[in-house]
Each structure stands twice: as C-alpha cells, then as structure tokens.
Amino acid sequence: MIQKTVVVKNRLGIHARPAAILVQGASRFKADVFLSKGEVQRINGKSIMGVMMLAAEQGAEIIIETEGEDATEAAEALGTLLGSDFEDQI
Amino acid sequence: MTQTEMHKRLSGIAAAPGIAIGRAFIYHKEVPHIAKRRIASHQVESEVERFLQSLHQAGEEIRRTQRLVEMEQGADLAQIFAAQLSMLEDVEVKEQTLVLIRQKCYSAEHAFSVTLQRMKRIFERIENDYLRDRLTDVMDIENQVLIRLAGGDLQALHSLRANAVVVIHELLPSEAAQLGRRFIKGLVTDIGGATSHTSIIARSMRLPTVVGTENSSREIRSGDIVIVDGNEGVVHVRPGLEVLRQYRNQLRRQVRRERGLQARRELPATTVDGREITLMANIDLPVEIQAAVEHGARGVGIYRTEFLYMGYRLPSEEEQIKSYEHIIEALAPDPVVIRTIDLGGDKLSHVLDVTPEANPFLGWRGIRISLETPDLFKTQLRALLRAGIKGEVQLLLPMISSLDELRQARAIFEEAKAELRAEGRDFQEDCKIGVMVEVPSVGLMADQFAREIDFFSLGTNDLTQYALAVDRGNARVAGLYDTFHPAVLKLIKMVADTGRQHGIPVSICGEVAGDPLATLLLVGLGLESLSLSPGLIPEVKEIVRSISLVEADQIAAQCLEMATGVAVRSRLEEVMQERLSSLPFGSI
Numbered sequence: 001m002i003q004k005t006v007v008v009k010n011r012l013g014i015h016a017r018p019a020a021i022l023v024q025g026a027s028r029f030k031a032d033v034f035l036s037k038g039e040v041q042r043i044n045g046k047s048i049m050g051v052m053m054l055a056a057e058q059g060a061e062i063i064i065e066t067e068g069e070d071a072t073e074a075a076e077a078l079g080t081l082l083g084s085d086f087e088d089q090i
Numbered sequence: 091m092t093q094t095e096m097h098k099r100l101s102g103i104a105a106a107p108g109i110a111i112g113r114a115f116i117y118h119k120e121v122p123h124i125a126k127r128r129i130a131s132h133q134v135e136s137e138v139e140r141f142l143q144s145l146h147q148a149g150e151e152i153r154r155t156q157r158l159v160e161m162e163q164g165a166d167l168a169q170i171f172a173a174q175l176s177m178l179e180d181v182e183v184k185e186q187t188l189v190l191i192r193q194k195c196y197s198a199e200h201a202f203s204v205t206l207q208r209m210k211r212i213f214e215r216i217e218n219d220y221l222r223d224r225l226t227d228v229m230d231i232e233n234q235v236l237i238r239l240a241g242g243d244l245q246a247l248h249s250l251r252a253n254a255v256v257v258i259h260e261l262l263p264s265e266a267a268q269l270g271r272r273f274i275k276g277l278v279t280d281i282g283g284a285t286s287h288t289s290i291i292a293r294s295m296r297l298p299t300v301v302g303t304e305n306s307s308r309e310i311r312s313g314d315i316v317i318v319d320g321n322e323g324v325v326h327v328r329p330g331l332e333v334l335r336q337y338r339n340q341l342r343r344q345v346r347r348e349r350g351l352q353a354r355r356e357l358p359a360t361t362v363d364g365r366e367i368t369l370m371a372n373i374d375l376p377v378e379i380q381a382a383v384e385h386g387a388r389g390v391g392i393y394r395t396e397f398l399y400m401g402y403r404l405p406s407e408e409e410q411i412k413s414y415e416h417i418i419e420a421l422a423p424d425p426v427v428i429r430t431i432d433l434g435g436d437k438l439s440h441v442l443d444v445t446p447e448a449n450p451f452l453g454w455r456g457i458r459i460s461l462e463t464p465d466l467f468k469t470q471l472r473a474l475l476r477a478g479i480k481g482e483v484q485l486l487l488p489m490i491s492s493l494d495e496l497r498q499a500r501a502i503f504e505e506a507k508a509e510l511r512a513e514g515r516d517f518q519e520d521c522k523i524g525v526m527v528e529v530p531s532v533g534l535m536a537d538q539f540a541r542e543i544d545f546f547s548l549g550t551n552d553l554t555q556y557a558l559a560v561d562r563g564n565a566r567v568a569g570l571y572d573t574f575h576p577a578v579l580k581l582i583k584m585v586a587d588t589g590r591q592h593g594i595p596v597s598i599c600g601e602v603a604g605d606p607l608a609t610l611l612l613v614g615l616g617l618e619s620l621s622l623s624p625g626l627i628p629e630v631k632e633i634v635r636s637i638s639l640v641e642a643d644q645i646a647a648q649c650l651e652m653a654t655g656v657a658v659r660s661r662l663e664e665v666m667q668e669r670l671s672s673l674p675f676g677s678i
Contacts, residue, residue: 020172020176023176043182044181044182047180047181048177048180049177049180049183049209049228052213053209053212053213
C-alpha cells in the first residue's frame with residue numbers, strides 16, 4: 001500500500017467539477033484509491049459521491065492511499081493533481 | 091363516477107396570464123413511498139438485473155435531457171445534468187446497493203433508497219452551502235431510478251409531450267428555465283408567490299401559470315385533464331364538458347387575440363398626440379430573445395446576467411461573449427443594456443468566500459461584490475465590450491448607492507478598455523454607462539449622478555423595497571409593498587425630471603413597466619422608455635397608442651398628490667376601466 005499526503009491547492013476546493021475530474025483520474029488506474037481527510041476516513045477515490053463528501057476546501061490536508069498493481073503511479077498522479085490548481089488548467 | 095362529479099376546482103395565485111388546457115404531468119421531486127420489502131434468496135440475481143437495468147435507463151434519460159438542454163439553453167445549464175450523471179453512475183452507490191440486495195435480500199428500491207439515504211445524511215452535515223445544495227441532485231437521481239423501478243412513467247422533463255400541463259410541488263428557477271415553452275402548455279405549483287423568480291420566468295415565457303395552490307401535486311393525477319386559468323389563478327381538474335367548452339372558447343379568443351397583437355407588432359408605440367415611447371425587453375435568459383424579437387421590442391432594456399453565474403463555475407470571458415453576442419446580434423441596431431452581475435453573496439457561495447449575513451438585502455451584493463472582486467467584474471466588462479462590436483451594448487451598474495462606487499466602477503471599466511486596446515482586440519469604444527436607481531440615495535442625488543453617466547434605469551422592484559423598507563418575499567409584510575405608493579412615484583418623477591434637464595435618457599425596468607394599469611401614469615411621470623417582459627409588450631403598446639400626453643400628465647399630477655398607493659390604484663382603475671375593455675385584448 002502506498003500512502004501520500006497532499007494539501008489541496010485548488011482555489012475553490014474540491015466541489016462538484018473538480019471532484020468529477022479527480023474521479024476520472026482515479027478511475028484510469030487498476031489500483032484501489034482511498035482518500036481521507038480528518039475524521040472522514042478512506043472514502044473511495046473512484047466515487048464522486050465519496051469525493052464530494054470529503055468537502056475538501058483549499059488548504060485541506062488529504063491522505064491518499066493506493067493498493068494494487070499500479071498503486072505507485074496512481075498515488076503519484078493523484079498527488080500531483082490534488083496539489084495543483086487543477087480547475088484552472090482544464 | 092362521471093367526469094362531472096369528479097370535477098375539482100383549486101384556487102391559487104395567478105402568476106402568468108393565459109389559459110392552458112392539457113393533460114397533467116405530475117413532476118414529483120419527492121421520493122415515492124418505498125416499501126421495505128425483502129425478496130427470496132432465489133430472486134436475488136433477477137433483482138440485481140432489474141436494478142442495473144433501471145440505472146441504465148435512468149442514465150440514458152439524463153443523457154437525453156442533457157443534450158436537449160444543451161441545445162436549447164446552452165452548455166452552462168447542461169452541466170447540471172453532467173453532474174447528475176456522474177452521481178448516478180457512481181461506483182459506491184452501485185456497489186453499496188448491490189451489497190444490500192445480495193447480502194440482505196433487500197428489494198432493489200429499498201436497497202437503492204437506503205444507500206442514498208446514507209449519502210444524504212452525510213451531505214446534510216457538510217458545512218458548505220454549495221455542496222449541501224447538491225442534495226437536490228441526489229434526490230433527483232433517486233427519484234428517476236425509483237420511478238423506473240416502480241415501472242412508472244418517465245418523469246424527466248424531456249419526456250414531456252406538447253399539451254402537457256406540468257404540476258409540481260415547488261419549482262426552482264433553474265427548473266423553470268428548463269421547461270421550454272414549446273414542450274408544455276401550462277404550469278401549476280403548490281408553493282410560490284406571484285413575484286418569485288419562477289413566476290417572473292413563467293411570465294416571460296408566456297406560460298399560463300398558477301402558483302400557491304397548496305396541494306395540487308397531490309390532488310391531480312398524471313394524465314388528468316387540467317385547465318390552468320392564469321388570469322384568475324384557478325385550476326380545474328377533470329372538468330365537466332360545460333366548463334371545458336367555456337374554456338375552449340376562451341382559449342380560442344386568446345389565440346385570436348395573440349395573432350391580432352402579432353399583426354400589430356410593427357406599429358409604433360406612439361401616443362395619440364405623437365410622443366414615441368420606446369418599449370424594450372427585460373431578459374433573464376437567452377431563450378427569451380426570440381419572444382423579444384417576435385413582440386417588436388426596440389432593444390433590451392435590461393439583460394440580467396445572473397443566470398450565467400448559477401452554474402458550477404464562473405463563466406469565462408469567451409463564454410460570456412458568446413452569450414452576449416447572441417442577444418446583441420438578434421436586436422441590432424437597437425441597443426442591448428447589460429446589467430453587470432447583481433447577486434447577493436449567498437448566491438455566489440460556491441465561487442466566493444462568503445459569510446452569512448443578517449440582512450442580505452442591505453449587505454454584500456451587486457456592485458459591492460463587483461468592486462471587491464475586480465477580476466470577476468473586469469472579465470464581464472471585457473466580454474460585454476468585445477461583444478458590443480456586433481451591435482450596440484450599454485453598461486448598467488446595479489445596487490449603486492454613492493458616487494464613489496460609480497467612479498470606482500468606471501475606473502475598472504477604463505482599465506478593461508485599456509487592456510483590450512493593448513491586446514489589439516476589437517471592442518465597442520463608445521459603450522454608454524448607466525446606473526440602476528434602486529437605492530433611494532441615487533434618486534435623491536440624481537442631479538450629481540446625471541453629470542457623470544449616460545442614462546438612468548429605474549429598478550422599481552428594489553426601489554420600492556428600499557424606499558418602503560419592505561421585503562416583498564416576506565409574506566407577513568409583503569402587503570406593504572406597493573410600487574404605486576406616492577413616495578415611490580415621487581422618486582420616479584424626480585429621476586425622470588432630472589434626466590430631462592440633463593438630456594439623458596431615463597427608462598424603467600421594474601415589473602410596473604409591464605403593468606397595463608400603470609402605463610398611463612408612467613408616461614405622465616415623464617418616462618419615455620419602458621423595459622418589460624417581452625410577452626407584455628403588445629398589450630402595453632396598445633395602451634400607449636390609446637392615450638394622450640395631456641391626459642397622462644394630468645393623471646400623474648393627481649396621483650402624486652394622493653395619500654396612499656391604494657388611492658392611486660383605484661384612480662387608475664377608474665380611468666383605465668373603460669379603455670382597457672375596448673382594447674383588442676379585452677380587460678386585464
């Protein structure tokens with residue numbers, strides 16, 4: 001299992017649209033992806049409901065956990081995405 | 091039981107005039123009752139199949155609606171459905187539902203609804219208004235799937251057939267926007283008032299509407315024959331033949347009248363003694379442009395751009411240009427007055443850092459937000475300046491209360507122009523600037539403002555609220571809200587007089603501009619330009635064509651001296667009664 005901690009950089013946090021982008025990103029990998037923020041533990045990173053329920057604001061600390069054959073790549077890619085101002089780049 | 095015995099008459103509030111006869115389409119946003127049913131273990135796999143099938147069908151339905159809305163209303167509104175689709179196809183929702191069916195032998199309905207209940211409970215706890223508002227989307231998809239599981243009719247707006255009368259507990263403005271005029275005949279809601287945003291949109295779509303009927307969505311069944319009487323605020327359910335015949339006659343007269351008015355759309359709006367009154371259109375949504383053109387609007391007196399900001403993100407400069415160009419081209423060479431964003435902070439909590447306010451109407455809204463978020467403001471200014479090359483655009487600033495605000499806004503406007511020049515872009519150099527007269531301070535200082543602006547626009551809805559200190563959305567005090575109040579009339583007169591002295595145009599864009607009862611008075615107060623809901627233009631034009639300036643001046647002078655709004659109204663009724671009934675569209 002790979003674990004990685006990132007701080008949300010996107011100005012508006014992870015609302016519906018960024019959540020959809022994140023879920024799309026996570027779904028490209030075979031590995032299971034879990035995200036945690038504070039008390040909200042291990043939600044499925046491939047679920048838009050889950051990601052939206054994180055209600056991550058800008059500056060929130062997110063723990064990414066990945067498990068599976070491409071876990072390293074998945075953690076890397078999602079860490080980069082979450083740590084960027086990704087809404088402005090699309 | 092015969093039809094006559096089943097006939098039911100429901101009364102509500104007349105929100106948009108006209109008669110509609112059609113079959114009821116009950117749009118339930120609330121989840122149908124779900125029996126907590128268990129299934130036998132040998133039925134599990136067929137239950138799973140049934141669930142997946144419904145999920146798939148609901149997905150197809152949402153996709154169709156999404157395409158349709160995108161075509162009719164643009165990509166912004168269609169995003170709502172994209173988000174719904176991703177929720178519907180969510181892996182967690184699917185997995186959790188399947189687990190409940192397989193391990194606990196829940197029926198598909200029960201399993202799906204339990205899964206979404208869990209999601210909803212978590213959503214409800216989220217301390218972010220924008221995300222919490224997504225609850226309505228969750229309920230929407232829940233409804234879609236459950237209805238399919240129940241083998242019921244498709245409830246997506248797309249499946250509406252011509253001839254349908256939509257009956258709904260409560261309709262949100264964004265939903266009202268989705269009800270394309272050509273799909274439905276009429277609208278009935280359980281809750282809502284005549285001045286709600288939904289009613290305003292219904293009027294502009296010329297959709298006969300009765301709101302506030304309390305329990306129509308329960309009393310009426312899908313497929314029932316329904317008559318919507320938007321003139322009287324009455325709904326007839328399963329009417330007998332006699333009632334039906336009466337209304338069919340009324341409907342025929344209505345159609346003839348509309349055709350008659352259409353035929354007269356090229357006639358000028360000129361008083362009998364030769365004063366031309368410019369009738370322009372109020373536009374909330376791009377779809378209303380067609381109605382504006384059809385009814386002979388001489389430009390757009392106010393394009394309310396809030397619609398652009400209700401989506402999931404801020405509209406880009408290019409997106410705004412596209413939206414503005416569409417309107418400007420349709421009405422060129424007549425001008426299109428674009429009012430910059432006029433939302434309260436609460437409506438923008440998804441994109442701005444907003445704290446709750448005790449008095450939103452007196453709080454952070456309109457120009458106050460724009461001046462503190464100059465990037466957002468400048469993007470809109472750049473877009474309207476660039477779109478202006480397709481015709482003529484004018485800039486209208488909302489919620490101005492002091493000259494300082496006007497000057498700051500102008501500075502940003504000049505910055506936007508300088509940027510565009512430096513970038514070598516084409517834009518409309520001579521774009522005029524005007525202010526909304528909503529806050530009484532602007533009316534009282536009209537003289538000072540007139541030296542620095544090109545036009546005034548009287549936003550009488552807000553002006554009335556601020557002058558009389560009445561929130562018209564608050565049922566307890568709404569009765570005190572009265573645009574005919576002599577204090578409001580004096581403010582209007584003051585601004586009209588000042589405008590004339592300085593040679594700058596003054597127009598009025600509140601709802602009173604579209605009230606046939608008020609036309610004579612407004613002309614008498616000195617207004618030469620009225621901006622109103624497109625559907626009302628033909629009627630108001632007929633009145634303008636029937637009055638004289640001399641008479642208008644006299645009546646206005648009398649009204650200004652009166653003690654109460656009620657007295658003003660009854661005087662106007664007295665003067666207009668005879669005239670209104672002799673006009674081609676009959677009595678109001």
